[in-house]
Amino acid sequence: MGERDWISRYFAPLATAQGADALRDDVAELSTGNGRIIATVDALVEGVHFFPDDPVESVARKLVRTNVSDIIAKGARPLEALLTLGWPHGRPEGDLARFAGALGTELADWGARLVGGDTTASPQGLFLSLTLTGQCGPDGPVRRSGAQAGDALWVTGEIGAACRGYRALREGRADDPHIAAYREPVLAPLRITDMLQAYATGSMDVSDGLLGDARMFAAASRLSVRVDLDAVPFAGGAPDLEERLALASWGDDYQVLFSAPESATPKIQADATEGGLRITRIGTFAPGTGLTALMDGTAVNLPETLGFEHG
């Protein structure tokens, strides 16, 4: 049973508060913020989300970035963090010092501050959880349910770098340049939030595979979506269909996927150029349901599983 099934079956019925949106989005609106304060929580577990011998500084940065990714994808700026740390007996104190140092620097880089936490022993591996709040723009969080028929689909950065890095680690190719992206996600810069507030009708982060996430985006907006695989900015390039589908079905990209009216396209492109933001138009929303992926203008057969489940 995958994570999404667990959530929908057992926890979504509990999340009846309006701001929780029945856990369908990556963030919750806190009732006290007039719809402008959001919160998210993400956990990392040794042996599931990172390798036991990954540097602890990388683990700290990955922890912060997986949470920041959820916040900035809503057009919000990171605010305050609470940390849960399960620390194994065997880990030396020097690791803890390096972890804390990297955590503090990384939070500061995103304008966020640590305000609380709980540390505990862990009988086995290291586990961590971070709760992060965010300050939205005047219209509140950009939801994944907001795309409109006719909107363009955009993605920031590159897709597939983490997948390539993971493969390299598994195969012992320690000099592969993508390993860094697996250990430490490369996010869109904070100023993407200005663009989302200005133009996005809907948005989410890509964390479970581009194609599966695009399909969820469309479903949340009660639309269909078409993704042009020739336009997707694959890390390291990906000429053949099999590799494209593999990279677009893996996870850990932590890029922003957003929808915006076609009329905004020139402004988005101009702002991106001016701000040095890498943003690519990769598809279109339309009435109906489901996902179509195109290559050379033709719809391709999609594998049954499109999303990556850390499960």
Next chain:
Amino acid sequence: MGERDWISRYFAPLATAQGADALRDDVAELSTGNGRIIATVDALVEGVHFFPDDPVESVARKLVRTNVSDIIAKGARPLEALLTLGWPHGRPEGDLARFAGALGTELADWGARLVGGDTTASPQGLFLSLTLTGQCGPDGPVRRSGAQAGDALWVTGEIGAACRGYRALREGRADDPHIAAYREPVLAPLRITDMLQAYATGSMDVSDGLLGDARMFAAASRLSVRVDLDAVPFAGGAPDLEERLALASWGDDYQVLFSAPESATPKIQADATEGGLRITRIGTFAPGTGLTALMDGTAVNLPETLGFEHG
């Protein structure tokens, strides 16, 4: 190295935000709440905070209550919760259904709502973390730094029930009535928050042992404190000094320890009687530093370790 040392050495330097109070309190003030919204996070780990064969419903209730304890001790009402759940492969789905059911009921009983979360696989045991926000009274959270010289020290409920329950479980006495209190902390009722808002100058929850916590309370208030062991409401009674010190140095009581002016004593007693709240006056704050425990009017020798460290 115990939890408190970890926090002070590596994480307190990161917590420079005003609301974080350098992690000296159990809660943080969120910057967005005008000083009236607080947040706390507490984790439970299988084999550290609960036994592998403890019922999952008990684990759910303990998770909620350890967090609620921090919130109500600040005179605040629980608001919104975010859950992190590390679920082992081997645990049956029925356990998850029962866990979620108990979690939902328990949160609702305290007026709180689940608004978000993250579930993940756990390669070993079950681990859980809950972030909980709270709505303070008009004066903000009742801090542990607020006690004044001459104030009386009060405690809610009973001390030592969880310790007795833990011993019984370890020793195989399955019919011991205190086991329930170890598995599921018995908190002061929510209406204690009205009394704290009305009378308390300082407050904290007792989670790491009454005497150690009283000493921390006094230190945070830059005072000394005297605790009368003859007045402490020990669960099941505790006639001899050794047992009193044992019960007052264990943890998991999850009662409220608060300070109030002597002038408020009659009103506190009257309100407690009227509201059906069990509250006991157990000591006094004075200028100076340190903790003195009295028995039969005489200061007793205290062991070096007064607090329980899950650690």
